[in-house]
Amino acid sequence: MTNFIENSGGHFGEFGGCFAPELLQPVLRKVTQTFEKFKTSTTLQSEFNELLRNFAGRPTPIYHAKNYSPKNGAQIWVKREDLLHGGAHKTNNVIGQALIAREMGAKYLIAETGAGQHGIATAMAGAHFNLPVKVFMGAKDVARQQVNVERMRLLGAEVISVDTGSSSLKDAINEAMRYWISHAEDTYYMFGTAAGPHPFPELVARFQRVIGDEARAQILEQTGKLPAQVLACVGGGSNAIGIFQAFLEDKETKLVGVEPAGDNIKHGLTIGRGVTGCLHGSISKVNCDENGQIEESHSISAGLDYPGVSPIHAYLDQLGDAQYVGITDDEAMEALLKFSRCEGIIPALESSHALAEAFKRADKMNADEILMVNLSGRGDKDLHTVFEYLEKS
Amino acid sequence: MNRYQQTFERLKKEDKIAFIPFWMLGDPNPEASLEAVKTIAEQADILELGLPFSDPLADGPTIQAAVNRSLQAGMNTEKCLEQIMIIRADFPEKPIGLLVYLNLVLQYGINRFFTDCKKTGIDSILIPEMPVEEIKLVESAAQENQIDLVFLLSTNTPQDRRQKIYDHSGGFVYTVSKPSITGAKTDLSDDTLALVQELKSQTDLPICVGFGISTPEHIKALKKAGADGAIIGSELINIYQKEGLEALNDFALSCASST
Known part of the structure; x- marks a missing residue:
């Protein structure tokens, strides 16, 4: 049972898949390939574990x-x-994804955030790996999580307040995806949760x-x-x-x-x-x-x-x-x-x-x-x- | 021959390319939308119509705003199909393509959606977040109802995937001018024109270009590059919002005369 996630190819029964616009398909494939490399690379895995130990x-x-x-x-x-x-817990994910981003040769990081925790974690990882960070955050959440907004800024990230749709997390994800569509060449999207298109859940x-x-x-x-x-x-x-x-x-x-x-x-x-x-x-x-x-x-x-x-x-x-x-x-x-x-x-x-x-x-x-x-x-x-x-x- | 084949055949004889206006159904409200669609349809070779979805992640601000107006005016899938039936009755020969986000299809029911689309006279469906690799989900429903599936293809789509797209596409290939979301842009990149020429050498499917096409000059440039059609959406919406129906008609006319 444990390996059903790894061997899924992104499909979990009728769920999952890679339902992202064509314009993101090439970069999503590159993420998948780089992740496959991570899964077999003892060097990358030990770097991940070392950062989890000493940084996180x-x-x-x-x-x-x-x-x-x-x-x-x-x-x-x-x-x-x-x-x-x-x-x-968000820090575990961003360390892993920042390694993927670095291996892919990305020059910039973007992320969505709701409560601000994933935004902060991405800002921390961006600072550590020396990659500039843009965080998309619903205007409603910017208002109710002011302290976290300041923490992200202190860590050097740019916080972009999203006021489209319902100005909440789902809209922040929409905007981050839209931004990624136009900047996929040099930008990596640090997805914050085990959802989104394949390979993000896995x-x-x-x-x-x-x-x-x-x-x-x-x-x-x-x-x-x-x-x-x-x-x-x-x-x-x-x-x-x-x-x-x-x-x-x-x-x-x-x-x-x-x-x-x-x-x-x-x-x-x-x-x-x-x-x-x-x-x-x-x-x-x-x-x-x-x-x-x-x-x-x-x-x-x-x-x-x-x-x-x-x-x-x-x-x-x-x-x-x-x-x-x-x-x-x-x-x-x-x-x-x-x-x-x-x-x-x-x-x-x-x-x-x-x-x-x-x-x-x-x-x-x-x-x-x-x-x-x-x-x-x-x-x-x-x-x-x-x-x-x-x-x- | 289906409507797409007939249309592209005719255009070839006339040495023209297809003018394909896009409109968001229900924008700014159901009545005005129907009027606007009928106006642009007069000039159109092919109609591309959108169903409003709350979270259109491939769309820029212009179409997002159109979606919001449409949803606020109470538009939904059934009402959209009713409108298409009216449009179909007025324009029996013109191919009608539908652009619909996947969740609307899933909630309506995949088989029911394709069956009802067939009944209303829709020729093709484009689901913007469905890559060719996920086609299994809808392929049999599309085939049973003889509805073509249209896919997006961009400058960054690698060759192996292009071939898959050609293999599963019907109607035409929706070529994206450059990696971006929808929206009116001022210039058409050389990459796009080069891509058109490249695609023409790879497939017999008609190559139509959208995303960022906004002027009659763009249409002329696409024709020169060998494209088979130009899809214009956001700019039509912008013009209608700023200047109204008459200006929309004038713009559609100038687009149609540049093909």
Whole structure:
């Protein structure tokens, strides 16, 4: 099962594919070829691993959240991707993709960003590899993630505010794609999640695989057993596929993806309520109206606010190899506050969706069972949103 | 012979190339759109019509704005097909090509979409984000309904893929003037003209050029280079937005007289 992603050629059952305009097909092929080279090159892989270790700070620890775990329920452990350089799992992906970009001879990097974490990670990688960076960000997100915008600028990136469409993440991706169409000769597009046209889903899954590889070895070493369930939040789905992959062959471990249920009316439940469709280069689940017009998603966490999702998750859902559930804005916020106060760790609002679901489940399980949550990022970036929420309620 | 073959045959005899205007259905609203399409259709050899999609990632600002106007006016796939049926009745001989993003086809249902397109008299369909490698998805529906699939081809499309595109294309090859999104541009690059000559030596399919074609001079230059047609979209929309229907008619006339 583990190799189904690598051997897919970009098709995961009826999902995936390379549905990008003709003008991008040549550069996407070049990315695929360069990625194939990475897969067989021990030199490139050791450079990747060395940067993960010394630049990004891997391995990240796992931590037993004893205080957050229910008294007589399952024990919750978290994978500390919040401790990764940059403050989220996004750094794994950008290091890998920056190596691909360098190998391709690209002179410039572009990226889209929602919450700003992938933009920051790309800006960091651009600075490290000495490649100028342009980050496309929805005007709405620029307003609600000001601190991250300043961080990107400090790192030398140019932030381009996108006010087309709904001025959110999906529009930032549209603009980045359009820019890439006209600049594919010397520019590499650092796609932020395991979605988009082939080879991005596979490529991003590969660079995020380290999360699960580490976590599985760590939990076995520290507890002598595998988790009963592994949980991760799903927007585009890169942190979730990153941790899920290592457990795909472990029959005793259930995989649970947590999507944003928003206020239950407006939401980002792409697998939960979406239909099979095509957005941003691959066939997957999408939220759209009956005519096919993409609908705006909603989540209190900018990083999950996306009407599309990785075709790999759509496939895992169809196979029944992973289960996908929803957590509301309120539940996620409650988990963020509780986790901060009882564990001394401020989780990102995105990751707080997975923490909320974990607590619900742990309460009904046995004390000798383990739930592993991917704590995909830290919550410092969300302070503004948290205080605004607290003032309103 | 189908409508495309008849049209290109006729143009060859007349020593002309095809004037192919593009219009976004429903822009600026369904009634005005129908009027605009009928106006340009009078001058057109082939009509290229777009279905509005919320996230048109191959399109520049002009067509994005057209899409927004159309969607805000309540346009959807069924209404677009109804309009095409009216246009078809008025222009029984002219080939009509449809440009549609994949998600609209998927939500309508692939087989149902192609069947209904056939009923309305559509001759070809171009799905801008579907490369020839992914053709399996729609190929049988297209064949069953005898609808040609049109593909984009650009200066950076390598030779092995060009051959695949020729093998699966019907109607014509939609040649992109240079790697860019849609939109009116001021000059036509030498690369594009060279590409036309190169493609003509490789295939018998008609070579039509779009993306960035915006003046009668461009049409003349394409004719000189040996192209079989010129596709103009954004500039028509710009003119209509700025100066209205009469100016649109004048511009279409001057395009048609430059073929």
